Amino acid sequence: MKNDIAEILKRNQLSVTESRTKILELFHESKSALAHADIESKTDESYDRVTIYRTLQTFVEKGIIHTIPTADNSVLYALCKDECTQGKHNDNHVHFICDSCGTTFCLDHISVPEIILPKGFTTHRTDVVASGICKNCR
Amino acid sequence: MKNDIAEILKRNQLSVTESRTKILELFHESKSALAHADIESKTDESYDRVTIYRTLQTFVEKGIIHTIPTADNSVLYALCKDECTQGKHNDNHVHFICDSCGTTFCLDHISVPEIILPKGFTTHRTDVVASGICKNCR
DNA sequence: TAATAGTTTGCAACTTTGTTGCAAATATTT
DNA sequence: AAATATTTGCAACAAAGTTGCAAACTATTA
Ligand SMILES: [Mn+2]
Ligand SMILES: [Mn+2]
Ligand SMILES: [Zn+2]
Ligand SMILES: [Zn+2]
Numbered sequence: 387m388k389n390d391i392a393e394i395l396k397r398n399q400l401s402v403t404e405s406r407t408k409i410l411e412l413f414h415e416s417k418s419a420l421a422h423a424d425i426e427s428k429t430d431e432s433y434d435r436v437t438i439y440r441t442l443q444t445f446v447e448k449g450i451i452h453t454i455p456t457a458d459n460s461v462l463y464a465l466c467k468d469e470c471t472q473g474k475h476n477d478n479h480v481h482f483i484c485d486s487c488g489t490t491f492c493l494d495h496i497s498v499p500e501i502i503l504p505k506g507f508t509t510h511r512t513d514v515v516a517s518g519i520c521k522n523c524r
Numbered sequence: 525m526k527n528d529i530a531e532i533l534k535r536n537q538l539s540v541t542e543s544r545t546k547i548l549e550l551f552h553e554s555k556s557a558l559a560h561a562d563i564e565s566k567t568d569e570s571y572d573r574v575t576i577y578r579t580l581q582t583f584v585e586k587g588i589i590h591t592i593p594t595a596d597n598s599v600l601y602a603l604c605k606d607e608c609t610q611g612k613h614n615d616n617h618v619h620f621i622c623d624s625c626g627t628t629f630c631l632d633h634i635s636v637p638e639i640i641l642p643k644g645f646t647t648h649r650t651d652v653v654a655s656g657i658c659k660n661c662r
Numbered sequence: 663t664a665a666t667a668g669t670t671t672g673c674a675a676c677t678t679t680g681t682t683g684c685a686a687a688t689a690t691t692t
Numbered sequence: 693a694a695a696t697a698t699t700t701g702c703a704a705c706a707a708a709g710t711t712g713c714a715a716a717c718t719a720t721t722a
Contacts, residue, residue: 401669401718422708434672439709441670455593455653461708480639485648499637501618501652506659510623513653514639515593521644539689539698560679572701577680599679 398448398472405433409441410450419454419464419481419490452477454490455513464492475511484520491520536586536610543571547579548588557592557602557619557628590615592628593651602630619651622658629658 391410392402400406412428413420420428425438442463445451449470454462468476480496483489498514529548530540538544550566551558558566563576580601583589587608592600606614618634621627636652 403670403718405671435708436673436710437671453595453597455595455597455651457591457593457649457651459591459593459597459599461597480641482641482645482647493642496639496641499639501634501637501654503618503620503634503654504631504659506662507620507654507656508662509654509656511595511655513593513595513655514650515653516639516641516645516647516650518645518647518649521642524644524646541689541699543700573679574681574702575700578699 394450398450400444400448405429405437406441406444408433409438410445413451413463413465417491419462419492421460421462448472449475454481454492455515456483456490457515457517462490464490467492467494478512480514480516482520483515483517484523485517486519486523489520489522532588536588538582538586543567543575544579544582546571547576548583551589551601551603555629557600557630559598559600586610587613592619592630593653594621594628595653595655600628602628605630605632613649616650619653620658621653621655622661623655624657624661627658627660 388407388411391407391414394410395402395406408429409425412425422435422438422442425442426433426435429438442451446453446463449466449472451463452466452470452475454464456462466475466477468478470476477492478498480493480498482491482493484491498512501509501512503509526545526549529545529552532548533540533544546567547563550563560573560576560580563580564571564573567576580589584591584601587604587610589601590604590608590613592602594600602619604613604615606616608614615630616636618631618636620629620631622629636650639647639650641647
């Protein structure tokens with residue numbers, strides 16, 4: 387397991403450090419999206435805030451994790467499961483945020499529908515974020 | 525015009541003040557969504573930051589404006605054109621953010637498609653945010 | 663495996679964004 | 693016009709994010 391994580395880092399030309407390993411492990415263990423603060427607490431504040439910021443940024447650039455836009459404007463991150471690469475994300479799935487427990491899920495098998503835009507507009511990315519009550523909260 | 529604005533405020537049981545009038549006017553004049561900072565600059569910093577925060581919050585609560593989630597996590601606001609009321613928003617249209625000029629549009633006539641969620645999930649709101657190149661930038 | 667070169671981390675200091683309490687100013691009601 | 697209710701601006705604070713740099717660590721090479 388720890389080896390798999392190191393593999394992913396190496397494949398992305400990142401040196402294998404304790405913080406990166408631990409943070410990437412967290413994403414693999416987690417069933418839902420994580421915010422900066424979640425990572426801080428789940429690592430017992432062992433890493434500096436700056437390190438976490440930089441790690442998340444690096445992972446996003448490498449196509450290891452993706453961001454999820456939210457209505458309340460907190461930044462959330464989740465593992466990319468599609469084939470995302472350096473600078474080219476491809477996470478065309480719907481996201482769901484529970485208004486009750488706050489958990490955010492990647493609905494990997496529900497893909498974002500094609501949206502037909504007015505003439506003159508070109509789309510590079512489409513985010514669909516649904517919110518409501520999740521299966522655990524009803 | 526200024527009278528129309530005052531009317532809207534009264535209809536929503538808000539006292540008609542200079543800052544509220546001016547800010548609501550800005551939204552009516554603007555063809556795109558506005559961020560807190562846009563309002564600050566377009567009003568020549570005549571109002572305190574706190575006043576702008578509170579005004580935006582009040583307008584959202586009253587269903588006069590709605591927020592737009594963004595991938596880069598800046599908060600954007602735009603006029604509600606549907607029949608939104610106190611605590612009940614109904615802005616089921618797609619939003620478009622231009623990667624080149626940053627302008628954010630409400631695509632009022634493009635409605636959010638129905639998303640079929642897994643069993644156990646109930647949706648209260650669905651945001652669709654597309655990004656790419658807008659008609660002015662290509 | 664030890665030395666070196668390259669990369670990442672933590673700290674400090676700072677900026678930007680957002681929040682709260684409260685007195686003064688303004689708007690509404692009588 | 694006075695009384696009442698609401699809003700505003702200030703100050704102080706809290707939370708979130710950024711940057712430069714020396715020390716620590718990782719990878720490479722000999
Ligand atoms: Mn996802
Ligand atoms: Mn809109
Ligand atoms: Zn839930
Ligand atoms: Zn544009």
